[in-house]
Amino acid sequence: MPETLVLLHGFGGTHRAWDPVLPELDHERYNPIVPDLRGHGTKAHVRPISFEGCVDDVLAAAPDSFVLCGYSMGGRIAQKVALAAPERVTRLVLVATSAGIPDPDARAARIAEDRALADEVEGMTVEQFVARWQAQPIFAGTPPEAARSWADDLARNDPAALAEVLRTIGGGAMEPFWDRVGELTMPVTIVVGARDEKFVGFARERYAPRIPHAAVHVIEGAGHGIPREAPAELAALIA
Template structure:
């Protein structure tokens, strides 16, 4: 089994740094690059072009939209799907208005870096003063820069709630106990929409689960992936010539 990890809005592969060691047992890990494209479809196509032939797929937040599109574009290649702190809802009225405001500005005026208050709002209340976490998130945003901020801010997120049934691979939905950016109701919608999926809540964390609770997240992912790995290996063995 190989794994493809997809980050969220203005995040890069460093999002997964503390989770990766515990996932090594499941095979080589690849990272999707969401910095080059302006649509979910194009992000999914680029990720697929660079992905292993078959892989377990994990998408965080915005990356969950990309992960689901990958599962639709190449269902025969995705062996398992993990969705973390994400949603199937389309843009709210507030988000539409925010996009319009960003679209009306030039690139230099749009992005000055991720503010401390904005980053803190994504964390568990107990973590809002943790400058190690805040600084790490801000550093990822700075690496990506103004052009990526603009593209990702204007990304169209369609409402997928009526289309989740088209994804047929085994799926796990993970939510943070105190996620203030994505509600528990959104996680439950995903869980109910993805036939046969599992739902797990990670305690004592906000939205940024891979950074706030990497050990707990790795355990949840590992406990779910091991049966998927055994099933995949068993299917391969059953097809082998005797």
């Protein structure tokens, strides 16, 4: 019987962000559940937008035991799910993510940046939001075909809802929890793109020492957008 695999998208995405990965999975082995997170897609108007609410949604949608994979913001939520219900998560796959911004000054700066960006995004059309989000330096080098499908997914969102996501569960809003990742005793796989230098650093310098049993994989040629840039490689690592 196939094992349930829950896939959590990143900020600005929807469940359709996993479209490139799903055909690469072994469906005799996995039964994927691909929810929208609060503030995104079909859950754009679900409130409150909070980490606790997102965790509750994932646990309500999943069976008693499941494999959990989260990308970027979805990876932060996946870790919180695994810490909240470790007996239910049989394996954890973290893709281009972190456990928060550890430096207080850097976190304060990120909070200010997220709030300013939220104010900017809130008044945008969806087309303006797509252009603004894709223009960030972290996404430089995204292959054109991947960028096009990603733009289609970004456009499935409401900019006003995404502004609230930035304010409530954005990278700055989340209290860092590096002191707790050692509690993740289930098998853990950490996946980063070689061009995504900041997250390569998180994988090697922060996760690896704290979760000695974790397997760290760096996908050559990929940046931050692994599900759209390297779907076959990611599916193989999920397997």
